[in-house]
Amino acid sequence: MSATQSRVNDFVLKIATVNGTGSASANGMLMKALFRMGIPVAGKNMFPSNIQGLPTWYEIRANRDGYMSRAGRVDIMVAMNAQTYKKDLAEVSPGGFLVYDSTWPRERDLKRDDITVLGVPLSKLCNEHFSVARLRILMKNVAYVGAVAALLDIDLDIVRTLLEESFAAKPKLVEGNLQAIMLGYDYARENFTCPLPVRAEAMNGNAGQILIDGNAAIGLGCVYAGATVGAWYPITPSTSVMDAFTHYCEVFRHDPETGEKRYCIVQAEDELAAAGIVLGANWVGARAFTPTSGPGISLMSEFIGFAYYAEIPSVFVDIQRVGPSTGMPTRTQQCDVMLCAYASHGDTRHPMLFPANPAECFDLSVKAFDLAERLQTPVFLLSDLDIGMNDWRVPELSWDNSYRPDRGKVLGPADLDKMEKFVRYTDTDGDGITYRTLPGEDPRGAYFVRGSGHNSKGVYTEDAVEYQEVMERLLVKWDTAKKLVPPAVISRAKKPTRLGIVAYGSSDGAVVEARDKLMAQGIPTNYLRLRGFPFGAEVLDFLHQHDTVFVVEQNRDGQMKSLLKLETNNVADKLVSILHFNGLPIPAACVVDGISQHLASEVAA
Amino acid sequence: MSATQSRVNDFVLKIATVNGTGSASANGMLMKALFRMGIPVAGKNMFPSNIQGLPTWYEIRANRDGYMSRAGRVDIMVAMNAQTYKKDLAEVSPGGFLVYDSTWPRERDLKRDDITVLGVPLSKLCNEHFSVARLRILMKNVAYVGAVAALLDIDLDIVRTLLEESFAAKPKLVEGNLQAIMLGYDYARENFTCPLPVRAEAMNGNAGQILIDGNAAIGLGCVYAGATVGAWYPITPSTSVMDAFTHYCEVFRHDPETGEKRYCIVQAEDELAAAGIVLGANWVGARAFTPTSGPGISLMSEFIGFAYYAEIPSVFVDIQRVGPSTGMPTRTQQCDVMLCAYASHGDTRHPMLFPANPAECFDLSVKAFDLAERLQTPVFLLSDLDIGMNDWRVPELSWDNSYRPDRGKVLGPADLDKMEKFVRYTDTDGDGITYRTLPGEDPRGAYFVRGSGHNSKGVYTEDAVEYQEVMERLLVKWDTAKKLVPPAVISRAKKPTRLGIVAYGSSDGAVVEARDKLMAQGIPTNYLRLRGFPFGAEVLDFLHQHDTVFVVEQNRDGQMKSLLKLETNNVADKLVSILHFNGLPIPAACVVDGISQHLASEVAA
Amino acid sequence: MTYIAKPKINLPGQKRNALGLLQRDYEGSLSTLCAGCGHDSITAALVQALWELAIAPEKLVKLSGIGCSSKTPAYFVSGAHGFNSVHGRMPSVATGAHAGNRDLICIGVSGDGDSLSIGFGQFGHAIRRNLNMLYLIENNGVYGLTKGQFSASADPGSTARKGAANQMQSINPVATAIAMGASFVGRSFSGDRDQLVALIKAGIAHPGCALLDVISPCVTFNDHVGSTKSYAYTREHKHEATATDYVPLASEITTQYAAGEVVSVQLHDGSHIVLKKADADFDPTKRSSALRYIEKHRDRGEIPTGLLFIDEHWPEMHAIAGTAKRPLKEFAFEELNPGREALERLQRSMR
Amino acid sequence: MTYIAKPKINLPGQKRNALGLLQRDYEGSLSTLCAGCGHDSITAALVQALWELAIAPEKLVKLSGIGCSSKTPAYFVSGAHGFNSVHGRMPSVATGAHAGNRDLICIGVSGDGDSLSIGFGQFGHAIRRNLNMLYLIENNGVYGLTKGQFSASADPGSTARKGAANQMQSINPVATAIAMGASFVGRSFSGDRDQLVALIKAGIAHPGCALLDVISPCVTFNDHVGSTKSYAYTREHKHEATATDYVPLASEITTQYAAGEVVSVQLHDGSHIVLKKADADFDPTKRSSALRYIEKHRDRGEIPTGLLFIDEHWPEMHAIAGTAKRPLKEFAFEELNPGREALERLQRSMR
Numbered sequence A, B: 001m002s003a004t005q006s007r008v009n010d011f012v013l014k015i016a017t018v019n020g021t022g023s024a025s026a027n028g029m030l031m032k033a034l035f036r037m038g039i040p041v042a043g044k045n046m047f048p049s050n051i052q053g054l055p056t057w058y059e060i061r062a063n064r065d066g067y068m069s070r071a072g073r074v075d076i077m078v079a080m081n082a083q084t085y086k087k088d089l090a091e092v093s094p095g096g097f098l099v100y101d102s103t104w105p106r107e108r109d110l111k112r113d114d115i116t117v118l119g120v121p122l123s124k125l126c127n128e129h130f131s132v133a134r135l136r137i138l139m140k141n142v143a144y145v146g147a148v149a150a151l152l153d154i155d156l157d158i159v160r161t162l163l164e165e166s167f168a169a170k171p172k173l174v175e176g177n178l179q180a181i182m183l184g185y186d187y188a189r190e191n192f193t194c195p196l197p198v199r200a201e202a203m204n205g206n207a208g209q210i211l212i213d214g215n216a217a218i219g220l221g222c223v224y225a226g227a228t229v230g231a232w233y234p235i236t237p238s239t240s241v242m243d244a245f246t247h248y249c250e251v252f253r254h255d256p257e258t259g260e261k262r263y264c265i266v267q268a269e270d271e272l273a274a275a276g277i278v279l280g281a282n283w284v285g286a287r288a289f290t291p292t293s294g295p296g297i298s299l300m301s302e303f304i305g306f307a308y309y310a311e312i313p314s315v316f317v318d319i320q321r322v323g324p325s326t327g328m329p330t331r332t333q334q335c336d337v338m339l340c341a342y343a344s345h346g347d348t349r350h351p352m353l354f355p356a357n358p359a360e361c362f363d364l365s366v367k368a369f370d371l372a373e374r375l376q377t378p379v380f381l382l383s384d385l386d387i388g389m390n391d392w393r394v395p396e397l398s399w400d401n402s403y404r405p406d407r408g409k410v411l412g413p414a415d416l417d418k419m420e421k422f423v424r425y426t427d428t429d430g431d432g433i434t435y436r437t438l439p440g441e442d443p444r445g446a447y448f449v450r451g452s453g454h455n456s457k458g459v460y461t462e463d464a465v466e467y468q469e470v471m472e473r474l475l476v477k478w479d480t481a482k483k484l485v486p487p488a489v490i491s492r493a494k495k496p497t498r499l500g501i502v503a504y505g506s507s508d509g510a511v512v513e514a515r516d517k518l519m520a521q522g523i524p525t526n527y528l529r530l531r532g533f534p535f536g537a538e539v540l541d542f543l544h545q546h547d548t549v550f551v552v553e554q555n556r557d558g559q560m561k562s563l564l565k566l567e568t569n570n571v572a573d574k575l576v577s578i579l580h581f582n583g584l585p586i587p588a589a590c591v592v593d594g595i596s597q598h599l600a601s602e603v604a605a
Numbered sequence C, D: 001m002t003y004i005a006k007p008k009i010n011l012p013g014q015k016r017n018a019l020g021l022l023q024r025d026y027e028g029s030l031s032t033l034c035a036g037c038g039h040d041s042i043t044a045a046l047v048q049a050l051w052e053l054a055i056a057p058e059k060l061v062k063l064s065g066i067g068c069s070s071k072t073p074a075y076f077v078s079g080a081h082g083f084n085s086v087h088g089r090m091p092s093v094a095t096g097a098h099a100g101n102r103d104l105i106c107i108g109v110s111g112d113g114d115s116l117s118i119g120f121g122q123f124g125h126a127i128r129r130n131l132n133m134l135y136l137i138e139n140n141g142v143y144g145l146t147k148g149q150f151s152a153s154a155d156p157g158s159t160a161r162k163g164a165a166n167q168m169q170s171i172n173p174v175a176t177a178i179a180m181g182a183s184f185v186g187r188s189f190s191g192d193r194d195q196l197v198a199l200i201k202a203g204i205a206h207p208g209c210a211l212l213d214v215i216s217p218c219v220t221f222n223d224h225v226g227s228t229k230s231y232a233y234t235r236e237h238k239h240e241a242t243a244t245d246y247v248p249l250a251s252e253i254t255t256q257y258a259a260g261e262v263v264s265v266q267l268h269d270g271s272h273i274v275l276k277k278a279d280a281d282f283d284p285t286k287r288s289s290a291l292r293y294i295e296k297h298r299d300r301g302e303i304p305t306g307l308l309f310i311d312e313h314w315p316e317m318h319a320i321a322g323t324a325k326r327p328l329k330e331f332a333f334e335e336l337n338p339g340r341e342a343l344e345r346l347q348r349s350m351r
């Protein structure tokens, strides 16, 4: 295709502003307008761990082929933040464009001949047009939407509709905003040749798609799973999971007549308490979960081990952020994999689920509760900041009305009638899973939950044999888990190949795109995307089928590669890590380069 | 040698009593008497997690060859606890002897023809002899010492001396105790043919040896290391570490004139606080440590990650007990290895030290502080209940007066005079270790400690490149650590062999004994005992030199084997786990059987 | 430890409660605590109170942390589910249990170490949430199970068995709880069965978090001369600030009291808590008065017992949250899941 | 965030303190908090107080947890070491720092979330230990950094920005601290610079744990009508229970007060804290009186400020422990290590 053609519906638009200035809604409008034009889009926030006054960026990738990972280049930069102007200018890719507020002269010393700089006097235009001081400031952020619309040829009608929708409550505001948009729009049209070669063009790429972030999808998933108790302690980037759960409960769980709430959300005093609340609620038979991030998992470690050993169903949602310690709370990583797999002291191991996008966040949230109750153990849903707080285009969420939750092996009074005597921890089915009863139902089902040594009857013990019996039975349960976690998704190259790629979670997009690029270079690869831990047979088979398996992940230490080494045999040495851990979402280029370089080095060697 | 000869100075004496009845001192007397007769002895407690009234056992192994691991057999059982009489009777090895208080008839239905049962009316004797009610009860526990002394031919003079020593404070008590002892002694002599074929005989096996428990050795080691701040929260089995540190500080650290204390022990409100105190004290330049057990490590996880990332020297002593969760607090395991290696969220990894006995507990306590300050990172000293709370015979502790602590890279005012500007996290030496300053000394050295993203200057950052730079430098430091941790101890068989054994900590004794037994069966093995993590080159070499390497450890999941798999290449598949995790110290037989069975299965296969 | 099967002898002519149950039906397994431990007397009081209230065993849940005191739940009502959690974290588990099933009667048993050291945060927030439970602290001033270290409730001047005197201020759970906003705070003594039984009943009836601080001497590590938590010291220094009487809905308030010296509090279920005050100008329904009274007597080295503060109007967790009256765990999946159509509708706004 | 270098203009004729330092020498890096955030006014008060006290920057350590408030240490005295720990754990790090070097002047800055929720246990035990530090809570009733959720200090009836009113009792750090045994408890308002500076000086001089609860409005999430932690509400409802004046050793107590209305407390270093009381029968040296006073006014919806309780005699951590006067980190290895001979002697008892 022609050079220009190639830049239609394939570009990265990045907007640099100051946080707390309401630019979020303006950026959202651009994002949604492109989406409604039928162009596949992905929007990523890069925001500071601060409330007001610091630099923040929003990056929109539009791609007609549907590649949605971070592109790692910038075609159009809207530089609204003087503080970062220099950095933003430098970041524009050759041949790209930079739009800035030319009301004030930009620093002279900054020059680039390989890009086009477009000055729009946004503040000036707004100051002249609006009388109210507050409006003048607010509106310049809306005005750039107009300028960008003109430059990229974004459909103004769509923009208008969006304004009307978002201000449905207060229609008065529509006019003002529209005026601001037109200020930027008209100025651009009059002063530049619009549209730019880099531009948008209506297409039909978003049929059956929606825009959603992963945390909203998890909140919604927990509502659909029938969770009634949510416990949490606020922590970025997991806070919006509980915000969403609260919101969707308000929508769906208020009794039509009484207004009574069919849920109970407890803002705990800390993460240790949140974990205890989850255990207590699941113990009595209410589906309960807690969303948190790395530091929270560390603090919950003691309770997690308790839940493992006392066998209490529980769902822990970890929206991973950059560690270690407080790290970078507003940047993304996949760095809690090892911790969650073996959290707590003593011999412990826990099932994990790895959604790759918001749609899977929804599905796997439901799955997490089924697994937790079936296996009577803590289950971890590992998402991350990229999935959780960014705007994703995913297939519409679907629901099967015939679905019924798997509450696992629970005995009620009727069952107890049929049995001699109830004992809690004896494996009668050979799957390592034993039967439990719920408090409040029947004195014959009464037993004592404890994290201290207990025998197969649930009675306290310090006896070597009795202790060991229970611990070995838990390994049987672990084998059962391997069959219950969702299997990995495998996609094979058209051509046979000895090269395999393993990835999970938010690294998926980069791998999908990289595989096509590699194929174009004549390097076919097969791809296995992990969705759960422990690993099923299909994972081992895949590893055995290939000579070299690249493990792509977003942490420093190759944590998933470690799990593959630990839980498999005879494959450790064919695993090659491809790592990206600087806090930004992994781009396809990282995977392409990593694999190419490794292959090159092999040839060299 | 003859059958009888073979039972001289090679037997297991087990005493079953009720806890809280003061039998501890009686058992200690027997233990020490045998030691002073020059016979190698090891004493192990099996006590309940309770204060009074439950069964407790003390097991003394006397072995002329110096094998000190748990034998897993009982030659003489002193069954003082009616509650456990049946169990105790059953435990006696064929050909063994059982001594019980025949004041009351024992249960008729219990019979064994393969052992000799000796009834001594201890209560009756004491009731007749002593008038005071309290004495009657106390003294019957002393009386069995006399009976056992007669049966095993233990030197009465030594017993008398021991009494005098222990009651040096209140000599009046010596007489009464001696009378009680004679009651048992005389009765045994009059009614049985003493000594038994199983008996003690003075020898010279304990030259240069002492009796000590690991926790006392660690407390003493911390005093010798120059630790001044100890923070803790009581938890079995680590409590006696701080008891010992306190005691030895009282002995050695009170200012002769003023009585001022050159130490500060803080009983924290919980383990999280204890960790924080350790960080705060080390930050200002005082050597500080905290002793705890598994649950404490789980609770400290967040702070451990902070110390890793902010690079604060700190020493964590983990006296491991049976997990998961509360588990069995009074039983032993090596089950926190994985947790300590990678504790906390995000990419973290920590050096560990593995003492195999109290003597090493002393040496490695000192080493722990040197490593922590040299590497500016948390260091874990992993002992366990077996080493920590049992009575060990070890070579006398030695000290080199020329030793000076390694305080690592610390800059004082004089150093600051010489430099342009101090920055905290820039690696100028290429070893990944950067320079720190101490609060209270010089404003030019002021910097900000934080667990949030920081660059090489120590300044807060959310920048991808700056963040990654620091994280990669920490990996360089990790490589440096490999050269600084104490190397593994390797002992080779007389004959060349392809079989290797890897073990660590309290599993050492069982392996040493097992290797001799295997050799006797014609199975030579080489043995590598790990003393530190990360692994040095010698460990990898050893793994490469053997076809099969048995990894012996006391946990369910083969945690050290996991670390070996993770941190090495091309060896994973030759590692074979030999596990013992029922809470009792591992016996040699477990190792012998494990290895023999594996070899047999290989032949079969 | 609960492995020792306890013989339940059925004495002829034993009294049965409204449910037709005998007192022994409210017992648990045999205690493994030290002979004479205060905790066992509290267990006995719990058994009696629960029997007298005729609470169905399965409607009860017993929770605790870790410690000698936290073993208590094993020793009463074996027909009730029990949860022996981790050290200091009982309140959060109770919060979750009550969140999931608000019909359960929650009894949490803790120790001074469990609640005032490692568990201090959860102690404070169960109170702030006004979680509907009986929160009982078996307070002996030491860590019994770890062999007698001072706890945060050790009073300044109180000596350890080995002689050293504590010099730190003690965290007084009663004063602290009232200052933090507790709705029901009482103090008692393991040696005063009648008072304890009455307070337990009142606490269970109270619609919120009922905190009972019960001095419960540790005979093994803290019952010596010089200890301020010994049987002797407590007997000498305690005085009953209010004589508490719990009058269930059914029965009549019979006794006559002189005006001014009595406060009668009616609970939502119609039952009454009747308080006979030792001191006329002490008002157990006013935070300022209660705190002043408690501190005044603390200064004098006295230990006021009885119900020391109550505000039955403060809303408990579910009232605040507006949760459904029916326990959440009882809702059928159909009542919780919005279904496919709703999901489709919802997603229209996501385009 | 501290990466923005702050221009330090040296205005001519600026005053120098006893160390010859200018006020700007006590400043830190540029604040990144919201314009108008109460926390920044507290930073200014800290700068002024430390400058007036002429504390050598290197003798000071600044510690905090996590939160907007916990960013404060970056904004004052850049010549002092700072420790931005983990959420809610500042007190334990301060304890360790002070244990290792008792000569350091410790200032801990925390938030209501940091100290009353996740950090409530450490808050309580720093107080119980009477750790010699200034413990400052920047209290805004919300979690600012996580965007405005209610904290445990949110008062019943106070509304969130979106309108919902909190119904839980608030944990009042002042009353709670006094009940727990704090030796110095004051309350102030970020908008009252003079009072704040005086209390900071007195708190630093106090030989123990000096707790300052400073109402510090969050302009972004909790400064609206309906909030009880807004600038407007605080100004309207606060009243000065005691006017605090810190008189260093050198200077003379000049002002004359009518008897009864003034309490003058002499500290170990000879300096004085002079308290002018609004109410004659309020005694800030008696727990019972202080608590009664605070709760009485809380019932009236009033916010008493000033120094509300002090007992300068309670021993601080090192006095209790009997630690050497010389900082432990200063001891040479030779003074700490017993040597070979001692080890040999010791082991004679191990045979």
Ligand SMILES: Cc1ncc(C[n+]2csc(CCOP(=O)(O)OP(=O)(O)O)c2C)c(N)n1
Pocket: B233, B234, B235, B236, B271, B295, B296, B299, B326, C066, C067, C068, C069, C070, C087, C110, C111, C112, C113, C114, C115, C138, C140, C142, C143, C144, C145, C146, C151
């Ligand atoms: C996380 C953790 N830390 C420490 C312990 C050890 N421990 C068990 S009980 C206890 C204190 C119990 O004191 P208290 O709550 O007063 O109960 P008491 O035994 O005095 O009745 C401690 C520190 C533990 N079990 N878990």
Ligand SMILES: Cc1ncc(C[n+]2csc(CCOP(=O)(O)OP(=O)(O)O)c2C)c(N)n1
Pocket: A233, A234, A235, A236, A271, A295, A296, A299, A326, D066, D067, D068, D069, D070, D087, D110, D111, D112, D113, D114, D115, D138, D140, D142, D143, D144, D145, D146, D151
């Ligand atoms: C372990 C942990 N949990 C949660 C968080 C997220 N977090 C950061 S600050 C904060 C609350 C801060 O509130 P406050 O202490 O009142 O400070 P403010 O921002 O209001 O000044 C929370 C919950 C965290 N950093 N660490």
Ligand code: SF4
Pocket: B051, B052, C032, C033, C034, C036, C037, C038, C039, C068, C069, C140, C144, C145, C217, C218, C219, C220, C221
């Ligand atoms: S140690 Fe103390 S608290 Fe524990 S059981 Fe014995 S007497 Fe009771």
Ligand code: SF4
Pocket: A051, A052, D032, D033, D034, D036, D037, D038, D039, D068, D069, D140, D144, D145, D217, D218, D219, D220, D221
């Ligand atoms: S969010 Fe509130 S607390 Fe945080 S900086 Fe802004 S105003 Fe201050």
Ligand SMILES: [Mg+2]
Pocket: C069, C111, C112, C113, C138, C139, C140, C141, C142, C143, C144, C151
């Ligand atoms: Mg206690």
Ligand SMILES: [Mg+2]
Pocket: D069, D111, D112, D113, D138, D139, D140, D141, D142, D143, D144, D151
């Ligand atoms: Mg706050």
